[in-house]
Amino acid sequence: MNHHGSCLCGGVRYALRGELGKITLCHCAQCRKAQGGAAVAAAPVKAAEFEITAGAELLRAFESSPGKERVFCSRCGSPIYSRRPAEPDFLRLRLGTLDTPVGKTPAAHIWVSDKADWDDICDGVPQYAGFEPGRAVPPSCGD
Ligand SMILES: [Zn+2]
Numbered sequence: 001m002n003h004h005g006s007c008l009c010g011g012v013r014y015a016l017r018g019e020l021g022k023i024t025l026c027h028c029a030q031c032r033k034a035q036g037g038a039a040v041a042a043a044p045v046k047a048a049e050f051e052i053t054a055g056a057e058l059l060r061a062f063e064s065s066p067g068k069e070r071v072f073c074s075r076c077g078s079p080i081y082s083r084r085p086a087e088p089d090f091l092r093l094r095l096g097t098l099d100t101p102v103g104k105t106p107a108a109h110i111w112v113s114d115k116a117d118w119d120d121i122c123d124g125v126p127q128y129a130g131f132e133p134g135r136a137v138p139p140s141c142g143d
């Protein structure tokens with residue numbers, strides 16, 4: 001196992017046998033509301049390498065935009081991952097739920113055009129008004 005994680009209440013636990021993909025920090029309004037913070041830190045993982053090891057019955061999904069669901073623990077509210085049923089091969093894992101070190105730095109701030117006015121991004125990570133270059137998804141938040 002390369003990584004494992006859990007929700008705030010500990011009811012939901014997961015294991016990841018593969019690697020985290022490119023880490024993005026999404027500042028769009030949907031992600032801000034879903035996290036209650038300035039951004040969501042997410043990375044794609046292969047669905048075949050991701051396993052819910054406890055608490056699957058606690059998970060609920062909210063379709064925050066057509067064809068895109070945010071999956072969270074119904075007991076404590078922790079966001080765990082998002083998914084697009086049309087793209088079943090991967091999930092976008094919420095990195096704040098990892099209990100293991102991530103071991104790499106974010107690749108991009110995305111949807112900076114939609115960031116909170118109090119959010120002053122001052123690290124050296126590249127910033128993009130929308131998605132990072134190379135992502136092929138609809139023109140709304142994909143995280
Ligand atoms: Zn929980």
Ligand SMILES: [Zn+2]
Nearest residue numbers: 026028031141
């Ligand atoms: Zn977003």
